[in-house]
Every structure is written in C-alpha cells, then in structure tokens.
Amino acid sequence: MGAERLSVVVTRRLPEAVETRMSELFNVRLREDDVPMTREELVAAMKDADVLVPTITDTLDGGLIGQAGDRLKLIANYGAGFDHIDVSTARQRGILVSNTPGVVTEDTADMTMALIIGVTRKIPQGAALMAAGKWEGWSPTGNLGGRIAGRRLGILGMGRIGQAVARRAAAFGMQIHYHNRRRLRPEVEDELGATYWESLDQMLTRMDVVSVNCPHTPSTFHLLSARRLKLLKPAAVVVNTSRGEVIDENALTRMLRAGEIAGAGLDVFDKTQKLNPRLYELPNVLLTPHMGSATLEGRVEMGEKVLINIKTFADGHRPPDQVVPSML
CATH class of the missing domain: 3.40.50.720 (NAD(P)-binding Rossmann-like Domain)
Structure with a gap:
C-alpha cells in the first residue's frame, strides 16, 4: 500500500x-x-x-x-x-x-506530583485567598498544610507512569507502596524502594496519599469504590491523573464534603456522567482540566x-x- x-x-x-x-x-x-x-x-x-x-x-x-x-x-x-x-x-x-x-509518562508524573504537593500544602486555598484579596499577612498558624517527606504514597498501577511517579515521590522523601496486577521484578522494586501489596484493601487503610495511575478497563471501573474509599484514613489525600472512571466520583465527593477524606487532586473525571458540581465548591479539592500530558x-x-x-x-x-x- x-x-x-x-x-x-x-x-x-x-x-x-x-x-x-x-x-x-x-x-x-x-x-x-x-x-x-x-x-x-x-x-x-x-x-x-x-x-x-x-x-x-x-x-x-x-x-x-x-x-x-x-x-x-x-x-x-x-x-x-x-x-x-x-x-x-x-x-x-x-x-x-x-x-x-511512553510519550506522556514524564509529563503525567510531573502533574501527579504537582497535585500531591498542591493538595497537601493547601495551595488552592492559598491561591483563592490571594485572588479574593483576603490575605491579611503572615501568621504562624495560617494556611498550614502538611509535609510531603515521610508520607506513605500508595500507587495504584505500577506501569511506566506509576514508576515515574515513584521515582519523583522518593526524591521528595515519600515512602513508596503499590498495588498492581503483577508484582514488579525484585530488582525494580529495590531500585524504586517500593513495597508491594497484593491486597488493595490492606494498602488503602495505611496510606497517606493514594495516586491512581492504572488504565481504565472493565476490571478497573470504580476500582476505588465507595467501600474502598471508606477504608482510607480521614487525613488521606487522593490524586487521579489516569481516568476518572477508576474512582466512584460521587462517593468521593460525598466523603470530601463530610471530611472523611482530607483532600483530592483530580485531573480526570468520569465521562459516563456530568461532573458533580459539588466538587467545584470544595476548598480541599484541586481540579485541573485533563492537563496531565499537556x-x-x-x-x-x-x-x-x-x-x-x-x-x-x-x-x-x-x-x-x-x-x-x-x-x-
């Protein structure tokens, strides 16, 4: 031809x-x-x-x-x-x-780290305060976020992007954990300093930050279901730069509103439904318009x-x- x-x-x-x-x-x-x-x-x-x-x-x-x-x-x-x-x-x-x-690996991993840092350090709240002209000066107790170093990061999906996120997060001093369909080779695990969890449920209960980096397939639809989201610690943060359909978006919104999850950074949304307008209203959520590979x-x-x-x-x-x- x-x-x-x-x-x-x-x-x-x-x-x-x-x-x-x-x-x-x-x-x-x-x-x-x-x-x-x-x-x-x-x-x-x-x-x-x-x-x-x-x-x-x-x-x-x-x-x-x-x-x-x-x-x-x-x-x-x-x-x-x-x-x-x-x-x-x-x-x-x-x-x-x-x-x-392979092309979007590094760019998406950069965006994942940006969301992790943005939500954990409360950058959206700080930016909103400045934009509204309501900042009254520095205060010892003002706009307190959390330190990235020492937090446990649970990566859901350890392919190219998940591994690129792991390398970045390790450089920030985070502890790397992951759940994947198949366990990585021992030498790759050692290089990343990553701990494997065969049970997703067990991993979720122990993580400070959860990053979704798996593709959307029939088996991963709502993998982070309402039941699984309830396993997270109230201080946990959820970040998604993969596909919105992997998370039960309505359940996530409800839990964020109720203070049952500390925050979320979302670059992707469930295309099977309209974006929940209540997500826009939440101060502890950083939303970006599918910019992971942009x-x-x-x-x-x-x-x-x-x-x-x-x-x-x-x-x-x-x-x-x-x-x-x-x-x-």
Missing part, C-alpha cells in the same frame, strides 16, 4: 508541526475547527478513509466501527489510552489499532508516534505501537 495513496482523516486539531508532516506524507484531511466530530461525521470519515486518527474525545464503539468502510484498515489513536475504542470489534473487522505509549513537547512526540505507526503500516509492516489483546 503506497503512502502517497493512503487516505488519512484526523478528528481534532493537532500541533502544527504534526499536521504539516502528515500533509507531506499522506492524503490527509485535517480538522479546521478544534471541536470533536459528531457521530455522523465519524461514520462518514470511517467510510472514506484508510486510516483514522482519533483522540480520547471520540467514542469509537462497536456500533460505530461496524459502519466502517472496507477501506479502513488502521485506527492510529493520538494518545496512550484506548478505552474509548472497541478494540475487539475493530479486530473482528480486520482493523488494526495503535496508540502512543506539554507542547509531549503533544508533538505523540504526533510523531502516530506518524511512525501510519508510515510503518503503509510500508506493509505491523505498527510498532499496535494494541494487542493482552493489553485489554
């Missing part, structure tokens, strides 16, 4: 350098407005294209993929997460799916991975970042 004949449809605006390179390599249709495609537009794109380049804002369920044209052979996702794509249906239709793993460098690197996946496929080879069943 010659690259010059490959028809590629991109669903969102991408960094200019990425769009320019795509235009050089493929017969590409770029998005003029930076708004998500409607379902009808996605159906039309999948009927016309050899390759679709979607993002997290595109829900490619079985019904949608079932309407794809015979030409569509690759869904080259712009992003590491692929829980918005029905990969199994795509495989049944002979459509490959690729993603962009660096110019990271977004350009994501685009470069998409380009490599499409170019490799166009040359008749397996995309290097193909999503395979063992990842689901």
Whole structure:
C-alpha cells in the first residue's frame, strides 16, 4: 500500500508541526475547527478513509466501527489510552489499532506530583485567598498544610507512569507502596524502594496519599469504590491523573464534603456522567482540566508516534505501537 495513496482523516486539531508532516506524507484531511466530530461525521470519515486518527474525545464503539468502510484498515489513536475504542470489534473487522505509549509518562508524573504537593500544602486555598484579596499577612498558624517527606504514597498501577511517579515521590522523601496486577521484578522494586501489596484493601487503610495511575478497563471501573474509599484514613489525600472512571466520583465527593477524606487532586473525571458540581465548591479539592500530558513537547512526540505507526503500516509492516489483546 503506497503512502502517497493512503487516505488519512484526523478528528481534532493537532500541533502544527504534526499536521504539516502528515500533509507531506499522506492524503490527509485535517480538522479546521478544534471541536470533536459528531457521530455522523465519524461514520462518514470511517467510510472514506484508510486510516483514522482519533483522540480520547471520540467514542469509537462497536456500533460505530461496524459502519466502517472496507477501506479502513488502521485506527492510529493520538494518545496512550484506548478505552474509548472497541478494540475487539475493530479486530473482528480486520482493523488494526495503535496508540502512543511512553510519550506522556514524564509529563503525567510531573502533574501527579504537582497535585500531591498542591493538595497537601493547601495551595488552592492559598491561591483563592490571594485572588479574593483576603490575605491579611503572615501568621504562624495560617494556611498550614502538611509535609510531603515521610508520607506513605500508595500507587495504584505500577506501569511506566506509576514508576515515574515513584521515582519523583522518593526524591521528595515519600515512602513508596503499590498495588498492581503483577508484582514488579525484585530488582525494580529495590531500585524504586517500593513495597508491594497484593491486597488493595490492606494498602488503602495505611496510606497517606493514594495516586491512581492504572488504565481504565472493565476490571478497573470504580476500582476505588465507595467501600474502598471508606477504608482510607480521614487525613488521606487522593490524586487521579489516569481516568476518572477508576474512582466512584460521587462517593468521593460525598466523603470530601463530610471530611472523611482530607483532600483530592483530580485531573480526570468520569465521562459516563456530568461532573458533580459539588466538587467545584470544595476548598480541599484541586481540579485541573485533563492537563496531565499537556506539554507542547509531549503533544508533538505523540504526533510523531502516530506518524511512525501510519508510515510503518503503509510500508506493509505491523505498527510498532499496535494494541494487542493482552493489553485489554
């Protein structure tokens, strides 16, 4: 399949350098407005294209993929997460799916630490005080947060990002604990100074900070359920830079309002429901608009991975970042 004949449809605006390179390599249709495609537009794109380049804002369920044209052979996702794509249906239709793993690791880990520090040191409360013009000067007992060093951090999901968070947190003097589907190799555990908990419940009862770094899959939906959130110490802090669906958001909101959890730093939210407006009202919550991977460098690197996946496929080879069943 010659690259010059490959028809590629991109669903969102991408960094200019990425769009320019795509235009050089493929017969590409770029998005003029930076708004998500409607379902009808996605159906039309999948009927016309050899390759679709979607993002997290595109829900490619079985019904949608079932309407794809015979030409569509690759869904080259712009992003590491692929829980918005029905990969199994795509495989049944002979459509490959690729993603962009590894690119967002360092940026997301930085954001995780920013949220941990922000919530623990009460930076949102301090910023709000300044913005409202209500600060009356320094006080020995004013705006007291907590010290990061010495706190126990429980990492839920010890993949690339979880390990990058562990390295940063250890440098801040935190004690590293983790729960994962599979235990890390002993030498990796030793390097990270990490303690493994086979029981998530047991880990949660002992942690000062819990960081969600696992992907959203059917088995991780509401992994932090109302029951599990109740296991946390009242002084605990919850941080999520992965996927909102991993936490029971309404239960978390209720407990934060009741003072049963000390604080939360959330960069992601449950897409299956509207964002709970009560979260906005809470002074002990730091909310950011899914900024975990939002660096110019990271977004350009994501685009470069998409380009490599499409170019490799166009040359008749397996995309290097193909999503395979063992990842689901």
